[in-house]
Amino acid sequence: MKPHTVTAVLLSALTMSCAQEKILDSVSAERYKIVDTGQKKCFDNQEAVAPPAVGDAFYGQDAQHAGNEPSYADNGDGTVTDQVTGLVWQKDYLVLSQREAAEKAKSLTLGGHSDWRIPSIRELYSLMQFSGVDVSGGEMPGAPPNLKGVAFINTDYFAFKYGSNGPRAVDVQLLSSTLYQGTTMNGNATVFGLNIADGRIKGYPLREPWGEDKKFTVRFVRGNPGYGTNRFQASGNGTVTDSSTGLMWEQADSKKALTWEEALAWAVQKNKEKHLGYNNWRVPNAKELHSILDYSRSPQQTSSAAINELFEVSAITDEGGKRNYPFYWTSTTHENALGGGRWAVYLCFGEALGFFAPPGSADKTLMDVHGAGAQRSDPKTGEAASFPEGNGPQGDVVRIKNHVRLVR
Numbered sequence: 001m002k003p004h005t006v007t008a009v010l011l012s013a014l015t016m017s018c019a020q021e022k023i024l025d026s027v028s029a030e031r032y033k034i035v036d037t038g039q040k041k042c043f044d045n046q047e048a049v050a051p052p053a054v055g056d057a058f059y060g061q062d063a064q065h066a067g068n069e070p071s072y073a074d075n076g077d078g079t080v081t082d083q084v085t086g087l088v089w090q091k092d093y094l095v096l097s098q099r100e101a102a103e104k105a106k107s108l109t110l111g112g113h114s115d116w117r118i119p120s121i122r123e124l125y126s127l128m129q130f131s132g133v134d135v136s137g138g139e140m141p142g143a144p145p146n147l148k149g150v151a152f153i154n155t156d157y158f159a160f161k162y163g164s165n166g167p168r169a170v171d172v173q174l175l176s177s178t179l180y181q182g183t184t185m186n187g188n189a190t191v192f193g194l195n196i197a198d199g200r201i202k203g204y205p206l207r208e209p210w211g212e213d214k215k216f217t218v219r220f221v222r223g224n225p226g227y228g229t230n231r232f233q234a235s236g237n238g239t240v241t242d243s244s245t246g247l248m249w250e251q252a253d254s255k256k257a258l259t260w261e262e263a264l265a266w267a268v269q270k271n272k273e274k275h276l277g278y279n280n281w282r283v284p285n286a287k288e289l290h291s292i293l294d295y296s297r298s299p300q301q302t303s304s305a306a307i308n309e310l311f312e313v314s315a316i317t318d319e320g321g322k323r324n325y326p327f328y329w330t331s332t333t334h335e336n337a338l339g340g341g342r343w344a345v346y347l348c349f350g351e352a353l354g355f356f357a358p359p360g361s362a363d364k365t366l367m368d369v370h371g372a373g374a375q376r377s378d379p380k381t382g383e384a385a386s387f388p389e390g391n392g393p394q395g396d397v398v399r400i401k402n403h404v405r406l407v408r
Contacts, residue, residue, distance in 0.1 A: 031226040032244035035084045036067030037285050038129040043333040043341035045261060045380040060264050062130070062285040062332040070129065072157045079111035080157045085126050086224040090116070092159045093174075097213035098191055098206055101175055105220060116220040121178040121201060121373070122228030123221055124194040125290050127153050130332050130345070135162070135169050136198045136392065137338040149337050152196040158219070162197055165217045172197040173204060175216035180371040182300030182351075185394075186358045190371055192295070199334055199345075201290075203352070203371030209359035230292070234310045238276045245291055247284075250276070250406040252312040253328070257401035260344045260380040263329040266404055281406040286332040286345045286375065288407055293347060298372040299324060305349040306372040311405075318353060319397050320366045325350030326403035327378070334377035343377040346402050352376065355395030369394040378402060 039062045041048045052059040071083040080089045088111070096104060101118050108116045132152030149169070151160045162169040173193040180190040180203045188205035193216060195202065208214050231243040234251065241248045258266060263283050271279040297306050305313040305325035318324035327346040334343040354369035370376070376396055387398035 031224065032228060032230070032242075032291070033068050033084050034245055034247075034287050034291055035070050035082070035126045037062055037287050037332055038070055038131040039063050039285070039332055040131065041333075041335075041341075043335075046342055047340045057261060058264055060267050060282050060331065062330070065282060065285065065331070067285070067287075070154060072154060074157055075111060077111040079113075081223075082126065085123075085227055087119075087123060087126065087221050087227060088113075088223045089127070089158070090220045091157065092219075093164065094218045095165045095215050096175070096218045097215055098175060099213060101216070101218045104218070108220060110220070113222055116222050118175060118177040118218070119221040120228055121176040121192040121194065121295065122290070124174055124176050125201065125287060125375075126227070127158070128194065128196070128199075128287065129153055130199065130286060130334070132196070132199050132335070134198045134334060134336040136336065149197065152199045160196065165215045170195065170198045173202075173216050175218045178295050178373075180373070181296060181298040181302070182368065182371060184352075184368050184371050185356065186365070186367055192371065192373060200377070201370075201373070201375040203369075203374060228291075230308070232308050232310050240308075240310050242292070245288075247288060247291070248278075248408050249292065249311070250281070251310070252405075253314050253326070254404040255314050257316075257326070257399065257403055258329070259401055260329055260378075263402070263404045264331065267406055270406060275406070278408055280408050282408065283329060283331040283404060284407040286330040286347070289328060289330050289347050289405070290375065293349070293373050295373050299351055300368070300372075307349050313349065314403060316350070318350070318366075320353075324353075325372070327376075327399060329402045329404050342379055342381075344380050345375060345377050348372055348374045348376065353397045354392075355390045355397070364389060364395060366397075369396065 042051045042063045044058050068084045073081045078091050080091050105116050133150040135149030164172050173195050176192045178192045184190040184203045185205050190203040193204050234240050238251050239248050240251050267281050267283050270281050294307050297304050316326050330345045332345040333341045334345045351368040351372050352370035352374035355364040356369050357364045384398050384400050390396045391398050
């Protein structure tokens, strides 16, 4: 669909309120507005700190750069309009398998509309708010009374419940329509989901180990069908611009792995050098970096990183000694109820590896557990050798040092 037809198509679908019309007008010229992460606190390697000044360590992190502030309107009919993206969301949620959700979307009528769909992972990620606090840690049956978690979604507008689709507090995996171009967990067909209890994107097998279809928390969406569409153009001077988002990216990456503090300092140094002719580079926040993931590409399917071929990507040797592609740091801290600000967000442009024992086996094997395109987090300091079996239930590999791709 051509960009200039998006608003006309949406406005022709049943009667809409004046407020909705204004929202659609505002998104017609720019189809892929990135909603800010909502992170307001600054952090060092351990905890929240006062905002660092220019020249101080940790300067240039997420909270120090303004974006499109989240803004919602409750339509009073079971739907919520995102006034930044123009997407209209189901306020409540259902618990369904992927197959059940696909059938439900065909018959759902809500707010006077029947053109509801399962959202893509990019659409879902527009709802992500890094004012959230991860409740992961230990056994977490039911709601976590002793863990001060905060949902990674605005609960003033959207229904939320810990453990909504499973027995653990962290089982709040929102289903997307985005299938992984590969397999995870030792050969399973996989769909990406957004976990708004622990603040991550992971690929989830469509079926449980015992054979049943996996259940997800499902929130349908409608409107702005072009949301998430990139329009990349290489400049010839070492940059790539996405005219959909208005962001200019470094075409190459850092070519080396850095700690989170070093990554922030890398951007400062590149600005002193007036890198590629500019002095306002920064480490992208989680949602900015997510905007350049290409979910049609993967090491398994296309023998490439999950990114448009206009970008240059360093190759790495992974924990199994094989050729792979890096994780990339963001400027966003991944706050945890147990660990404070010790972890930062990264996105997997190569396989999201983990040391995992498949059901029925006691032997942990290095494999792609969450898919290229996953969003996880790493400790900001320490030694990767301290995590010989990774972290978490799927043994996510821990690297401590990750690559960087700058944005302006």
